[in-house]
Amino acid sequence: MAEQYVGAIDQGTTGTRFMVFDHSGQVVANAYEKHEQIYPEPGWVEHDALEIWRKTKLVIEEALSNADLGPDQLAAIGITNQRETTVLWDAETGKPIHNAIVWQDRRTTDRVETLRDEDKVEMIRGKTGLEADAYFSATKAEWLLDNSDPIKLQRSRPEDIRDRAAEGEILFGTMDTWLIYKLTGNHITDVTNASRTMLYNIHENDWDDELLDEFDVHREMLPEVRPSSDDDTYGSTSASGFLNAEVPVAGALGDQQAALFGQTCFDEGDAKNTYGTGSFFLMNTGEEAVDSEHGLLTTIGFQRSGEPVQYALEGSIFVTGAAIQWLEDVDLIDNPGQTEELARSVDSTDDVYLVPAFTGLGAPHWDQRARGTIVGMTRGTRKEHIVRATLESIAFQTRDVAEAMEADSGIEMQSLRVDGGAVKNNFLCQLQSNIIDSDIVRPQVDETTALGSAYAAGLAVGYWETLDELRDNWQVDREFTPDDDATGVDERYGRWTEAVERSKDWARDSGE
Ligand SMILES: Nc1ncnc2c1ncn2[C@@H]1O[C@H](COP(=O)(O)OP(=O)(O)O)[C@@H](O)[C@H]1O
Numbered sequence: 001m002a003e004q005y006v007g008a009i010d011q012g013t014t015g016t017r018f019m020v021f022d023h024s025g026q027v028v029a030n031a032y033e034k035h036e037q038i039y040p041e042p043g044w045v046e047h048d049a050l051e052i053w054r055k056t057k058l059v060i061e062e063a064l065s066n067a068d069l070g071p072d073q074l075a076a077i078g079i080t081n082q083r084e085t086t087v088l089w090d091a092e093t094g095k096p097i098h099n100a101i102v103w104q105d106r107r108t109t110d111r112v113e114t115l116r117d118e119d120k121v122e123m124i125r126g127k128t129g130l131e132a133d134a135y136f137s138a139t140k141a142e143w144l145l146d147n148s149d150p151i152k153l154q155r156s157r158p159e160d161i162r163d164r165a166a167e168g169e170i171l172f173g174t175m176d177t178w179l180i181y182k183l184t185g186n187h188i189t190d191v192t193n194a195s196r197t198m199l200y201n202i203h204e205n206d207w208d209d210e211l212l213d214e215f216d217v218h219r220e221m222l223p224e225v226r227p228s229s230d231d232d233t234y235g236s237t238s239a240s241g242f243l244n245a246e247v248p249v250a251g252a253l254g255d256q257q258a259a260l261f262g263q264t265c266f267d268e269g270d271a272k273n274t275y276g277t278g279s280f281f282l283m284n285t286g287e288e289a290v291d292s293e294h295g296l297l298t299t300i301g302f303q304r305s306g307e308p309v310q311y312a313l314e315g316s317i318f319v320t321g322a323a324i325q326w327l328e329d330v331d332l333i334d335n336p337g338q339t340e341e342l343a344r345s346v347d348s349t350d351d352v353y354l355v356p357a358f359t360g361l362g363a364p365h366w367d368q369r370a371r372g373t374i375v376g377m378t379r380g381t382r383k384e385h386i387v388r389a390t391l392e393s394i395a396f397q398t399r400d401v402a403e404a405m406e407a408d409s410g411i412e413m414q415s416l417r418v419d420g421g422a423v424k425n426n427f428l429c430q431l432q433s434n435i436i437d438s439d440i441v442r443p444q445v446d447e448t449t450a451l452g453s454a455y456a457a458g459l460a461v462g463y464w465e466t467l468d469e470l471r472d473n474w475q476v477d478r479e480f481t482p483d484d485d486a487t488g489v490d491e492r493y494g495r496w497t498e499a500v501e502r503s504k505d506w507a508r509d510s511g512e
Pocket residue numbers: 012013014015275276277278320321322323324325336337338339340420421422423424425428
């Protein structure tokens with residue numbers, strides 16, 4: 001038999017990647033396609049789920065062809081995905097009834113305010129581990145049910161969508177569910193993705209009837225919830241026909257949980273931070289769902305077949321790498337890599353602080369109406385100071401969640417594993433180490449998200465047998481330790497905290 005590998009679909013916010021890994025966790029094939037970002041109104045963000053499905057097929061074909069691999073060489077496929085992004089589709093036609101609403105979208109902010117006014121926040125946190133916010137899927141699904149136009153469904157019978165949803169004719173999914181459905185024909189999600197919907201009770205491991213009533217979402221619309229690594233598999237690619245092979249789809253995790261798994265953070269206290277569009281800091285808390293008292297989320301980390309659910313604490317920071325993209329948008333830099341040289345060319349930010357609260361603030365502040373701000377500018381402020389302040393904002397936001405994480409878990413962090421597009425930046429990694437006074441460890445395979453879902457799928461089909469095999473695959477690329485001569489860090493962090501206060505509640509009258 002030809003050599004076997006495991007494939008991973010990484011369906012991210014900006015694009016979709018397919019990677020193929022060998023037994024030692026090394027990448028043997030890789031292809032990537034971006035998809036359109038649709039901004040129908042300020043604060044709204046949508047994706048065309050059919051475009052994402054087309055791009056998914058394309059990257060699978062491209063990667064296999066580039067590496068001269070046949071689909072029969074894939075022992076399994078895993079899926080990892082941007083979380084919370086919500087799509088509803090027609091079970092009969094397989095077509096979405098509306099563009100998917102992306103996790104960053106703020107259109108349901110007012111709806112979330114009503115939950116606050118009605119004192120439902122504690123109930124929601126207690127059941128789901130989540131802070132009531134437009135970020136999660138529940139209010140997006142509710143909006144789609146209320147606002148999708150039946151006429152646009154291109155069906156002869158423009159019936160009420162909720163009636164059809166109650167019959168299971170309209171289906172709900174996050175992007176894992178959508179792709180599993182398209183690949184295998186089965187309506188399935190994994191526990192980690194379910195835990196981000198604000199409809200799932202993470203303690204009882206089931207959809208929650210009180211929440212389903214609150215958002216008027218019918219159980220019939222919802223996918224079956226399975227382990228992240230499923231020995232029974234979710235189905236096989238034969239249903240979609242495009243690969244012309246029966247490859248089992250056997251693992252799925254939301255992308256941040258996949259990075260936790262790919263970084264082999266299998267034990268209680270293990271933590272990682274991923275620096276992409278936003279940053280997501282997760283700590284494995286084992287079989288215990290730790291309630292946060294400091295603004296973190298309690299979420300499901302992963303589950304293997306026949307084993308208990310493993311929980312995690314999460315600090316979700318909405319804008320980090322996206323702030324670097326903004327510097328590019330306003331022509332302060334030509335490309336993200338340039339930030340390193342520009343930041344090094346000045347000794348400090350000259351007391352300038354930039355708070356990139358472009359879409360509100362996530363953990364630990366949870367202010368939907370905060371907006372971006374730059375404070376402390378003088379006539380002498382140069383673009384180098386702004387660029388450095390932007391990199392510092394990434395590190396300071398991470399300290400905000402790191403402090404909350406230590407307070408909630410009682411674990412003092414000595415070392416943090418990092419990954420994501422922005423950790424190529426050595427200046428940022430060193431800065432991060434100084435600002436949280438902890439070692440920062442960057443692994444050799446930086447595509448830990450894809451790797452995590454490949455591991456989940458490969459474990460399910462016996463391609464890998466034990467977690468120790470995976471631990472052995474993990475190799476350090478570079479370790480950053482706090483500089484002995486880094487001075488004034490706490491004072492600057494105090495100034496940062498003041499700057500954050502100034503960004504809060506800015507869009508209080510915007511209605512967004
Ligand atoms: N050298 C760099 N320094 C700082 N940020 C960077 C650098 N290279 C890439 N980035 C940022 O990393 C992000 C892309 O990371 P990635 O992990 O691919 O994100 P995502 O999965 O969210 O799409 C972009 O927002 C980009 O601005």
